[in-house]
Amino acid sequence: MQNYLEFEKPLAEIEGKAEELRAMARTSEETDVSKEAEALDRKAADMLRDLYKDLSPWRKCQVARHPDRPHCKDYIDALFTEYTPLAGDRNFADDHAVMGGLARLGDRPVMVIGHEKGHDTKTRIERNFGMARPEGYRKAIRLMDLAQRFKLPVVTLVDTPGAYPGKGAEERGQSEAIARSTQKCLQLGVPLVTVIIGEGGSGGAVAFATANRVAMLEHSVYSVISPEGCASILWKDADKMREAAEALRLTAQDLAKLGVADRVIPEPLGGAQRDRHATVAAVGKALAEMIVELEKKTPEQLVDDRRKKFLDLGSKGLAA
Amino acid sequence: MNWISNYVRPRINSLFSRREMPENLWSKCEGCGTMLFHRELTDNLHVCSNCSHHMPISPRKRFHALFDGGVFAEVPVPAPNADPLHFRDQKKYPDRMRAAQKATGEKEAMLVAEGEIGRTPIVAAAQDFSFMGGSMGMYVGNAIIAAAQRAVKLKRPLILFSAAGGARMQEGILSLMQMPRTTVAVEMLREADLPYIVVLTHPTTGGVTASYAMLGDVHIAEPGALICFAGPRVIEQTIREKLPEGFQRAEYLLDHGMLDRVTDRRALRDELISITRMLLGEPPAVSGDLPKPEAPAAEAPKADAKERKPKPQPDKSAEP
Numbered sequence: 344m345q346n347y348l349e350f351e352k353p354l355a356e357i358e359g360k361a362e363e364l365r366a367m368a369r370t371s372e373e374t375d376v377s378k379e380a381e382a383l384d385r386k387a388a389d390m391l392r393d394l395y396k397d398l399s400p401w402r403k404c405q406v407a408r409h410p411d412r413p414h415c416k417d418y419i420d421a422l423f424t425e426y427t428p429l430a431g432d433r434n435f436a437d438d439h440a441v442m443g444g445l446a447r448l449g450d451r452p453v454m455v456i457g458h459e460k461g462h463d464t465k466t467r468i469e470r471n472f473g474m475a476r477p478e479g480y481r482k483a484i485r486l487m488d489l490a491q492r493f494k495l496p497v498v499t500l501v502d503t504p505g506a507y508p509g510k511g512a513e514e515r516g517q518s519e520a521i522a523r524s525t526q527k528c529l530q531l532g533v534p535l536v537t538v539i540i541g542e543g544g545s546g547g548a549v550a551f552a553t554a555n556r557v558a559m560l561e562h563s564v565y566s567v568i569s570p571e572g573c574a575s576i577l578w579k580d581a582d583k584m585r586e587a588a589e590a591l592r593l594t595a596q597d598l599a600k601l602g603v604a605d606r607v608i609p610e611p612l613g614g615a616q617r618d619r620h621a622t623v624a625a626v627g628k629a630l631a632e633m634i635v636e637l638e639k640k641t642p643e644q645l646v647d648d649r650r651k652k653f654l655d656l657g658s659k660g661l662a663a
Numbered sequence: 664m665n666w667i668s669n670y671v672r673p674r675i676n677s678l679f680s681r682r683e684m685p686e687n688l689w690s691k692c693e694g695c696g697t698m699l700f701h702r703e704l705t706d707n708l709h710v711c712s713n714c715s716h717h718m719p720i721s722p723r724k725r726f727h728a729l730f731d732g733g734v735f736a737e738v739p740v741p742a743p744n745a746d747p748l749h750f751r752d753q754k755k756y757p758d759r760m761r762a763a764q765k766a767t768g769e770k771e772a773m774l775v776a777e778g779e780i781g782r783t784p785i786v787a788a789a790q791d792f793s794f795m796g797g798s799m800g801m802y803v804g805n806a807i808i809a810a811a812q813r814a815v816k817l818k819r820p821l822i823l824f825s826a827a828g829g830a831r832m833q834e835g836i837l838s839l840m841q842m843p844r845t846t847v848a849v850e851m852l853r854e855a856d857l858p859y860i861v862v863l864t865h866p867t868t869g870g871v872t873a874s875y876a877m878l879g880d881v882h883i884a885e886p887g888a889l890i891c892f893a894g895p896r897v898i899e900q901t902i903r904e905k906l907p908e909g910f911q912r913a914e915y916l917l918d919h920g921m922l923d924r925v926t927d928r929r930a931l932r933d934e935l936i937s938i939t940r941m942l943l944g945e946p947p948a949v950s951g952d953l954p955k956p957e958a959p960a961a962e963a964p965k966a967d968a969k970e971r972k973p974k975p976q977p978d979k980s981a982e983p
């Protein structure tokens with residue numbers, strides 16, 4: 344059973360009909376409906392191509408948040424071997440919104456860290472919908488320190504609506520934790536590569552994505568504020584999220600033009616959720632390439648490279 | 664009739680027309696409602712003489728009070744790309760900028776200056792909340808980088824006064840990228856072993872708190888300042904409960920270990936002098952009136968020179 348997004352409703356109808364026809368054909372052998380079903384499939388394929396040919400920024404946000412999209416855990420399970428989760432910030436708690444640990448990418452040992460949103464009600468609550476608390480960032484800092492000491496490349500997978508806005512999170516220094524995590528990213532003398540696999544939500548994303556190379560999946564987004572939040576502040580109307588999404592320029596394509604994203608990883612037609620294997624494989628390939636490229640650099644070069652990347656940002660604008 | 668039309672009427676008219684009352688002579692304290700005369704308010708650094716409520720103070724006024732004899736030289740900030748995203752909400756971004764420039768008389772939301780405090784050479788940067796909520800865009804990022812570079816070049820400490828609602832949404836992702844960029848600036852100071860002191864003023868929130876404002880060697884806050892990552896309203900909406908009195912105020916953060924000190928603005932200058940001199944291993948500052956320092960050569964803004972009352976030439980024998 345596939346989950347359809349609101350703008351995919353017409354597609355859902357056609358695909359549903361084709362499915363029904365096939366179900367009918369299976370039960371009664373007299374009627375040959377394979378031709379009709381194929382015609383419907385073709386129509387659905389055309390519609391899918393049309394829908395995804397030129398997704399609006401708001402639709403991209405919806406695809407980026409699609410519940411069936413592969414999440415951090417899916418990438419770790421599929422791409423890495425010997426994944427050994429490491430838990431806790433050694434101060435207060437273990438934050439389940441952030442997962443991380445030692446793993447091998449191919450034969451190469453790496454430190455992998457990412458936001459995990461969960462895939463059903465139970466895991467979503469357990470993972471706090473991918474919204475990290477200070478402990479999550481402090482765990483990441485600890486893992487980055489460990490990677491630095493043993494010269495392991497760091498891979499971060501970003502997928503968060505943002506850092507958790509809660510009472511306890513504030514009391515325990517959400518801002519400081521994010522700031523320190525960003526600072527730690529900048530200090531690493533090992534390659535640090537990021538893939539934004541879904542949502543890159545504001546400071547909660549920056550804390551992991553201050554990397555040598557930032558790749559974004561084709562339909563992922565990365566923004567200073569959610570379109571809904573921006574709409575309610577600047578338009579004083581949360582329903583203006585379409586306009587806000589447009590204005591914020593949060594798509595992978597715009598971010599590549601601005602130099603924030605170093606590469607855009609293509610997704611299967613219809614989004615990552617329609618072919619999870621292909622998406623995961625594409626991300627794996629991009630990760631390996633980015634690490635191989637960076638491994639040639641000395642620790643000093645890696646630090647300088649990262650600093651320069653961020654200091655230079657902003658020189659490129661977008662065409663009107 | 665002649666006497667009335669030639670003499671009395673002009674006199675009466677002049678009484679009403681010529682004496683235009685300057686506006687804003689009196690301000691009402693938001694804390695206790697006391698009416699405060701402007702001169703008294705300026706002398707008291709915009710702190711209420713009745714209830715010690717700290718009112719906003721512009722960076723320029725703050726620097727006048729901070730630097731010895733009110734003498735400081737502005738540090739030039741490289742101008743960024745003005746409207747890189749061609750952002751438009753209900754208004755165009757350049758229009759909002761112009762309105763803010765007109766209202767404040769300032770170019771942007773941060774002022775950087777160099778000068779001496781208690782004969783201790785420093786570089787200072789102050790954020791202007793009255794300029795689009797002090798929001799951190801590329802200019803503010805450039806200003807902090809320029810301040811850090813200047814401090815490193817002159818081997819001086821950097822004192823930064825933060826005040827902002829957060830990142831400037833109109834610059835989209837590029838405003839978010841000021842979090843890593845300003846963190847690079849903090850790293851420059853750290854590597855040069857120079858003190859970086861942050862004074863958090865009301866309000867310091869969002870991406871600003873989650874980057875340079877929480878990475879100081881010493882954190883001092885002004886009394887009552889709101890300091891947070893997520894604002895109280897967002898948290899109340901998320902957790903659906905009322906927040907305790909004083910939540911996210913400076914004193915609350917001090918209790919939760921996020922700050923070193925909460926210091927009254929009127930005592931701040933002495934404290935900053937004392938802290939910087941101790942961190943630099945300098946002897947104690949000489950208390951009492953010091954002879955006015957020589958104005959920093961070429962870059963001194965003319966306005967400052969005019970406002971200063973002529974003082975006797977520094978007497979060499981008076982120096983320690």
